[in-house]
Amino acid sequence: MIYDLLVVGAGPAGLFAAGAASEKLKNVLLLEKQSEPGRKLLLTGSGQCNFTNIRPLPEFLHAYGTHGLFLKPALYHFTNQAAIAFFKTHGVESVVVEDTGKVFPRSHRSRDILKVLLERCRQHGVEVRYQHPVTRVEHKSDGSFRVYTLSPINTLPRTAGIHKGRSGHDIRYPAASRRVLHSGTHEFCARRLLIATGGQSYPATGSTGDGYRLAHSLGHACVPPRPGLTPFMIRDFPWEGLAGTSFKDMPVTVWHKDKKVKTLTGDWLITHHGISGPVVQNLARYALAGDQVTVALVPFEHIETFKNEWDALLARSAKLSLKAWLKYFPLTQALTRSLMELAQVSPAETVAHLNREKRLAFFEWLTAFPLVIQRLGDFDTAMVTCGGVALDEVNAKTMESRLVPGLYFAGEVLDIDGDCGGYDLQAAWSTAALAASKMIS
Numbered sequence: 001m002i003y004d005l006l007v008v009g010a011g012p013a014g015l016f017a018a019g020a021a022s023e024k025l026k027n028v029l030l031l032e033k034q035s036e037p038g039r040k041l042l043l044t045g046s047g048q049c050n051f052t053n054i055r056p057l058p059e060f061l062h063a064y065g066t067h068g069l070f071l072k073p074a075l076y077h078f079t080n081q082a083a084i085a086f087f088k089t090h091g092v093e094s095v096v097v098e099d100t101g102k103v104f105p106r107s108h109r110s111r112d113i114l115k116v117l118l119e120r121c122r123q124h125g126v127e128v129r130y131q132h133p134v135t136r137v138e139h140k141s142d143g144s145f146r147v148y149t150l151s152p153i154n155t156l157p158r159t160a161g162i163h164k165g166r167s168g169h170d171i172r173y174p175a176a177s178r179r180v181l182h183s184g185t186h187e188f189c190a191r192r193l194l195i196a197t198g199g200q201s202y203p204a205t206g207s208t209g210d211g212y213r214l215a216h217s218l219g220h221a222c223v224p225p226r227p228g229l230t231p232f233m234i235r236d237f238p239w240e241g242l243a244g245t246s247f248k249d250m251p252v253t254v255w256h257k258d259k260k261v262k263t264l265t266g267d268w269l270i271t272h273h274g275i276s277g278p279v280v281q282n283l284a285r286y287a288l289a290g291d292q293v294t295v296a297l298v299p300f301e302h303i304e305t306f307k308n309e310w311d312a313l314l315a316r317s318a319k320l321s322l323k324a325w326l327k328y329f330p331l332t333q334a335l336t337r338s339l340m341e342l343a344q345v346s347p348a349e350t351v352a353h354l355n356r357e358k359r360l361a362f363f364e365w366l367t368a369f370p371l372v373i374q375r376l377g378d379f380d381t382a383m384v385t386c387g388g389v390a391l392d393e394v395n396a397k398t399m400e401s402r403l404v405p406g407l408y409f410a411g412e413v414l415d416i417d418g419d420c421g422g423y424d425l426q427a428a429w430s431t432a433a434l435a436a437s438k439m440i441s
């Protein structure tokens with residue numbers, strides 16, 4: 001049997017593409033290596049699924065760093081509003097978080113989004129095979145694709161507990177014994193192939209970078225993958241004891257060898273080993289271990305006003321202690337204490353005794369406290385993968401390979417990574433919708 005389309009990966013991109021293409025194509029096969037679909041999708045937005053963002057599209061493009069331009073045709077083909085309307089048509093109403101523009105299903109359950117995708121596949125007769133990890137693909141001289149998988153022979157129970165063995169005896173399984181044994185290979189043949197295997201982050205969900213190897217075997221270059229949307233671990237971190245302290249709408253800047261790389265403004269927080277929060281995670285795609293990062297502890301305008309009022313303050317209350325002076329700023333007591341320790345000034349010292357040099361240094365700290373990135377989070381903690389199938393070898397207007405006719409890509413397997421806020425899922429919907437529409441046109 002020759003399938004009209006074979007999709008590898010039952011994540012958001014693969015499910016969406018298979019469902020859309022099967023409205024016209026008769027034989028669509030979806031191969032998934034896990035025992036169930038959309039494991040990562042279920043985790044999104046802490047299980048609530050922030051599936052897009054309502055920012056206007058021209059602004060939207062900036063959420064993908066320098067790669068937004070590649071996504072433009074896809075995002076305009078299937079917009080954020082189209083995604084909201086699509087899920088609404090399938091019974092999932094959405095809600096918007098005012099200040100961030102994040103869109104969630106009203107139920108706040110990612111499972112509802114997954115259900116819609118699965119139901120569309122079911123209705124259009126997509127053949128879905130789980131526990132079929134694709135290990136190899138070939139492009140034949142007649143233009144078709146051969147796809148090889150390992151096929152399952154035995155799945156041990158998913159949960160810990162006692163289960164009846166074949167002979168009727170009880171068998172005790174710890175949770176860790178969950179595994180699938182594979183036997184031999186299966187071979188499938190298809191006219192078109194869509195690789196939607198995702199990136200390499202959260203590998204337990206099934207995204208282990210297989211798509212890069214498959215694409216590479218078909219002649220595609222891949223930008224080396226690295227963790228994206230991760231926290232920063234900080235060298236000699238001074239605020240270990242202050243984990244949980246958070247800052248709203250502050251500029252954070254990454255510096256490489258004293259050269260400014262990128263500044264973003266948003267919310268950040270202190271963790272046990274460094275800093276995290278949306279603005280830090282969004283900066284991860286620009287940062288390297290060893291780079292410096294400066295974080296604002298108080299809003300810049302606040303400092304400017306304060307600097308302007310400094311002389312008046314001195315005249316008014318020269319005997320003000322440093323500790324009392326720092327109360328003018330919206331800092332926690334613990335952070336104030338820490339800053340004074342780091343600056344080696346006594347809390348009892350008065351502002352009049354704070355020489356100009358120290359005062360300016362303090363001001364600088366408050367708006368740009370310097371830290372050094374020891375390392376970024378790894379793939380186990382990164383929410384997205386930077387890097388992937390190189391974009392210059394993929395047609396942005398069709399998602400088809402420029403090297404191999406009939407080969408398509410969708411979702412995170414591409415060298416695309418979005419900011420926090422629903423941009424990655426929107427990229428998955430849009431690239432999948434565009435690829436499917438071009439396949440069937």
Ligand SMILES: Cc1cc2nc3c(=O)[nH]c(=O)nc-3n(C[C@H](O)[C@H](O)[C@H](O)COP(=O)(O)OP(=O)(O)OC[C@H]3O[C@@H](n4cnc5c(N)ncnc54)[C@H](O)[C@@H]3O)c2cc1C
Pocket residue numbers: 008009010011012013014031032033034037038039040041043044045046049050051052132133134135196197198199201202205206207208209210211382383384410411412413421422423424425426428
């Ligand atoms: C904790 C967490 C929270 C997130 N929250 C959000 C959020 O709220 N909003 C947002 O926009 N983004 C979020 N993201 C990012 C988003 O989940 C991903 O960008 C999105 O899932 C990518 O979709 P995809 O279909 O391309 O890949 P994936 O979701 O990774 O799916 C790929 C599928 O392919 C399968 N597969 C892989 N290799 C093979 C193979 N060899 N054979 C067969 N099948 C294979 C995998 O098992 C998997 O099912 C989050 C990510 C994480 C980790």
